[in-house]
Amino acid sequence: MRLLCLISLIEYLPKTIFEAHLKTEATSQRKTDHIDLAFRSQVTENDQRFYYEPLLSSHPNEWEPSIPFLKKHLKAPLWVSSMTGGSEKAGLINERLARMCGNLGLGMGLGSCRIILEDNTFLKDFQLRKHLGDEVPFFANLGIAQVEELLSRKKISLILDLIDKTETDGLIVHVNPLQEWLQPEGDKIRIAPLQTIISLLDKIDLPVIVKEVGQGMGPESLEELLKLPLAAIDFGAFGGTNFSRLEMLRNENKDQNVFESLAFVGHTADQMVEYCNVLIDSNPAYINKEFIISGGVRDFLDGYYLSQKLKATSIYAHASLFLKYAEKGQDELMEFAEAQIRGYRLASRFLKVV
Numbered sequence: 040m041r042l043l044c045l046i047s048l049i050e051y052l053p054k055t056i057f058e059a060h061l062k063t064e065a066t067s068q069r070k071t072d073h074i075d076l077a078f079r080s081q082v083t084e085n086d087q088r089f090y091y092e093p094l095l096s097s098h099p100n101e102w103e104p105s106i107p108f109l110k111k112h113l114k115a116p117l118w119v120s121s122m123t124g125g126s127e128k129a130g131l132i133n134e135r136l137a138r139m140c141g142n143l144g145l146g147m148g149l150g151s152c153r154i155i156l157e158d159n160t161f162l163k164d165f166q167l168r169k170h171l172g173d174e175v176p177f178f179a180n181l182g183i184a185q186v187e188e189l190l191s192r193k194k195i196s197l198i199l200d201l202i203d204k205t206e207t208d209g210l211i212v213h214v215n216p217l218q219e220w221l222q223p224e225g226d227k228i229r230i231a232p233l234q235t236i237i238s239l240l241d242k243i244d245l246p247v248i249v250k251e252v253g254q255g256m257g258p259e260s261l262e263e264l265l266k267l268p269l270a271a272i273d274f275g276a277f278g279g280t281n282f283s284r285l286e287m288l289r290n291e292n293k294d295q296n297v298f299e300s301l302a303f304v305g306h307t308a309d310q311m312v313e314y315c316n317v318l319i320d321s322n323p324a325y326i327n328k329e330f331i332i333s334g335g336v337r338d339f340l341d342g343y344y345l346s347q348k349l350k351a352t353s354i355y356a357h358a359s360l361f362l363k364y365a366e367k368g369q370d371e372l373m374e375f376a377e378a379q380i381r382g383y384r385l386a387s388r389f390l391k392v393v
C-alpha cells in the first residue's frame with residue numbers, strides 16, 4: 040500500500056511541477072506583453088451609448104436561457120435577414136446560413152420565394168427546415184407586389200402552398216416601393232402596401248412579418264403597422280445594404296441616375312427605435328409587439344444597444360454581414376456568429392444603455 044502511494048506521488052510530482060512551470064512562463068510572457076503593448080493600446084474616445092458597470096455581474100455562462108420569439112425559441116437574440124435562393128451559389132449560401140441557425144439556435148428569414156411560387160425548379164434552395172430544426176422560427180418571404188398580384192388573381196392558396204413546401208412558420212412581406220421603381224424589371228405597386236397587407240391578414244390565418252429592404256420606414260408607416268395583428272415588424276433600416284443604390288448600379292440607363300438622390304432617403308435603425316418608442320409611450324399595448332431590428336447593424340454592440348433601447352421585445356439581425364462570411368465557408372460563418380453571440384452576452388452583463 041505504502042509503495043503504491045509512493046509510486047503515484049513520484050508520478051504526480053513532476054507533472055505538477057511541470058504544469059506550475061508552464062503557468063509561470065505564461066504569466067511572465069503576459070507581463071512582458073503588457074509592457075511592450077501599453078503605449079500602443081492608448082484609446083481616448085469612449086462609446087457614449089453605454090454606462091459600463093463592472094461591479095454588478097459575473098461573466099456570462101456557456102448556458103443562457105432561451106429567448107421566446109415568434110412563438111418559438113432562440114438561443115441568442117439574432118436573426119438572419121432575408122436574402123437569397125434560386126441559383127447554385129444561392130442554394131449553398133442558404134444551406135450554410137441554415138446550418139448555422141440550427142447549430143446556434145438563431146431564427147432565419149428566407150430570401151424572396153417568388154421563384155418557387157409556381158415552379159419547383161429551385162425549391163430545394165428554400166427547403167432548409169431540416170438544417171434549422173423545429174425549435175427556431177423560420178419564415179418565407181414575398182414582395183408586396185407579388186402579394187398584391189396574388190390577391191388580385193385570387194391565388195392566395197399559392198401562399199399557403201409556399202408555407203407548406205418550405206415548412207416555414209409564416210410569411211415575411213417585404214415592402215420596397217423605391218427598389219421596385221428603380222429596378223429596370225421592377226413591378227408597379229398599384230395599391231398602397233398598407234391596403235394589401237390588411238387584405239392579406241383578412242384572408243389568411245398565418246403569422247405575417249412586414250419589413251423594408253434597407254431604407255427603413257417613417258413614423259406614420261410604423262404606426263399603421265403597429266395597429267395590425269402582425270407577428271413582428273422587421274425594420275430593414277437605412278445604413279447598410281441599400282437597394283435603391285444597388286438597382287441604380289445595375290442600371291445602365293443613364294436617365295435613371297436622375298433618381299440618385301433617393302439612395303440617401305430613409306431611416307436608420309436608431310431613428311426607427313426612437314419612432315417606435317414614441318408610439319409605444321402613446322399606446323402601452325404596443326409594448327407586447329415583437330420587432331426584428333435590422334439594416335445597418337454593424338455588430339453585437341449595435342445590436343445590444345438598439346434592442347435594449349427599444350421598449351418592446353426585440354432581437355437584431357444582419358443580412359450582408361452574414362452573407363460575407365457565408366461566402367467564405369461554413370466554419371468561417373460559424374466562427375463569426377459564435378463570436379458575435381459571445382460579445383452580445385458579455386455586453387449584456389456589464390453594459391447599460393445611457
Ligand SMILES: Cc1cc2nc3c(=O)[nH]c(=O)nc-3n(C[C@H](O)[C@H](O)[C@H](O)COP(=O)(O)O)c2cc1C
Pocket residue numbers: 120121122123149150151180212213250251252253275276278279280333334335336356357358359360362
Ligand atoms: C444579397 C441580398 C439579397 C436580399 N434579398 C432580399 C429579399 O429577397 N427579400 C427581402 O425582404 N430582403 C432582402 N434583402 C434585404 C435584407 O433582408 C436587409 O433588409 C437589408 O440587406 C439590410 O440589412 P444589412 O444592412 O444587414 O445588409 C437582401 C439583402 C441582400 C444583401
